[in-house]
Amino acid sequence: MSNDEGICSVKLIQIAAPDFDLEKTLNSGQVFHWEKIDSGFCGTIGNVAAYLEQRGDALEGGAPATPDWQELVPPLAELVRHYFALDHSLAQICASFPDDKLMNTAREFCRGLRIIRQPKWECLATFICSPMKQVAHIRQISRKLRERFGEALEVCDQGVYTFPPAERVAQGSEKQLRECRLGYRAKNLLATARLAASGDIDLEKIATLSDADLRAALCALPGVGPKVANCVMLFAYERLGAFPIDVWIERVLREKYFARKRKVTTKRLRDFSANYFGAHGGYAQQYLFHHARMTGRRRGKGQAGEICA
């Protein structure tokens, strides 16, 4: 625990975080609201505002010292450990990845990247906003939703907003949601918010379902198809085998694992992904996604390094 105040005026605590990369984790397209502030990040964990900064094998974390804060929520360190899944055995997970050229490159490139545990509604709502949107734009939508419907908090002289509960979004109008730049996704978010607010769908209760049943329950919601369902399963329901296939991953699969093969159906890609990448396929997927997005840039046709299956 250190009292020296840099930019941040709140008291910072130390949290051991071996085998963890905060920046890679927050910028890998799984969560969209954390904002870089000097050498750290400001955001919310549930309804708690937090500042986090990596110092080697540890995190320095700070949260506003409200009088009754310690009575209301678990200690910040515990919150951070759970949110960032610091209990995941990353070595074991990475060891379960297939041993091929691209996977080995991605595994090295993404060292320390963790699949975090996001609040279920926050994750579902955010990914309903994601279809046909770039990561940068999803971040913008998330920010506008929070600014308009969330609760304003402050940490380190930085304003942050909680993600509005389904009940709050359900009170809004489609017009208000469109003003948050959701476009045609506004109708879907509103409809799903109403289902969650009314109790017609219980996002906590369905956590007990099998993977297949959970996926079906999520796909029954407006604006949720196989891809969004898999993201929500992976990022909010701890289903580490869920393998979302977006345009980046599909490109990787077709160019690196099915090079020079025509008539590769989406079903074939899905079956291959489910079997080839193992029990923690979702983790492997996230590593491939982040690596492709950071290094790809170019739609390079069959570059060297094809794997073939």
Add this chain to the structure above:
DNA sequence: CTCCAGGGATGAT
């Protein structure tokens, strides 16, 4: 300017 983005719903084969 054009192209594309962590796709899904709908209706026609």
Add this chain to the structure above:
DNA sequence: ATCATCCATGGA
């Protein structure tokens, strides 16, 4: 079950 088309928006 698979396939075509439409859907808003803004960054590159």
